[in-house]
Amino acid sequence: MTATSVPEAPLGQRSRSRLRRIESRQALGFISPALAGLSLFTIAPVLLSIVMSLYDWPAWGTRSFVGLGNYADLFTSHPDFLPALRNTAIFTLGFVPLNLVVSLTLALLLGPRIKGRAAFRVLFFIPVVTPMVANVLVWKMLLQPNGLFNGLSTAWFGIELPSFLNHPQWAMVMVIVMSVWQGMGYNMLIFCAALEQLPEPVLEAARIDGAKGWRMLTRIMLPLLSPAIFFTTVMTMITSLQVFAQPQLLTGGGPGNATLPIVMFIYNQGFIFQKMGLAAAAAWILFAIIIAITALQFKAQRKWVHYEV
Structure with missing residues (x-):
């Protein structure tokens, strides 16, 4: 065969x-x-x-296995962890909506009919590319008791402003305001690009049907902008949950722990108090929070994000 x-x-x-x-x-x-x-x-x-995160891990010395002990200690024995989570949540809830509203408003104002809009875009984007230290130093000088804001208020209106950076309630507000000023240019450019890509036939049909002003914005433009809004929301949310430089440089986390965010807590535990295991556990808790919130946003986007006209 x-x-x-x-x-x-x-x-x-x-x-x-x-x-x-x-x-x-x-x-x-x-x-x-x-x-x-x-x-x-x-x-x-x-x-x-x-x-x-599973060890008692000092920078120097003997390391011992503690299992989930670091995670338990964060919630039961450490007085700064829960306030740090609360401060991060307050910052996020204040920063994200304000950043998106200001950025979208600027993008709408800098429409095609505005002369010199390219120059205005560059002007609003400058704080994004300016070093954070320089931005914070300028704001710190403005907000000091003898700074420009207090000086102008006293000279023009006879009103002495509070010491913003030393007041527990005002300190977080100033961190949010400074962060919005520093970061609004990035989202503004994204919204400007999205506005230029809106389908003109759809807008023209809406105008013929009588849509204008607020009705045009809420019923036509915002649904068409929903992919850009979703992207900026997710990215801004992730950034805000990891805020560190602004409160670190502007207030040092104070007064007290009024502006101490979770990333600064991780930094303090790891590099100041030399508790690497505790810092790693806090970092993984923050990671889980970011993943959970991002997953919820992706799940919810099916109900409000429109990818097709």
């Missing part, structure tokens, strides 16, 4: 297969530095932080 011979692949097919293998090896060679950096500086530290 004659064995059935397996037909050889055509020459062109073998050449293509060999070329694909060569290209795969070349691609792996090109991305290997990035993969090495990702593994060394991202994946490995993330895995190590999980391990650290």
Whole structure:
């Protein structure tokens, strides 16, 4: 009985297969530095932080396994953790809506009919690219008891303003206001780009039907802008939950713990008090909160985000 011979692949097919293998090896060679950096500086530290969160891990000295003890201590024994979560929530609830409203309002005002709108866009975007330290120092000088705001208020109206940065209620308000001023230009440009992409036939049909002003904005433009609104909401929410530089530089977390956010709490525990395990546990709690909120936003977007006209 004659064995059935397996037909050889055509020459062109073998050449293509060999070329694909060569290209795969070349691609792996090109991305290997990035993969090495990702593994060394991202994946490995993330895995190590999980391990650290399960240990009493001082910067120097003996480390002991405590299991979930660090997580339990944060909620039961540490007096600053829950206030830090509360402060982060207050900042987020104040910063996110105000940032989106101000950014969208500026984008609407800087419409095609405004002369020099490109210059205005650059002007409003400058705080985004200006170093955070410079922004904070300017605001700190403005808000001091002998600063510009208090000086103008006293000279013009005879009213002496409170010491904003030393008042428990006003300090968080000033952190929010300064953060909105510093970051509104980014979302403004996103909304400007989204407004320029609105389908003109839909807008023209709405005008013919009598839609204008507030009705045009709420019934036509905002639904068309919902993908951009969703994107800016998610990104601004994630950024606000990780706020650190503004309260750190403007108020130092004070007065008391009035402006202490969760990221500053993590920084203090890890790098000031040398409690690396506790800091890692708090970081993973923050990560879980961010993931949960982002997942809820993606689930809710099906009910209000319109991707097609």
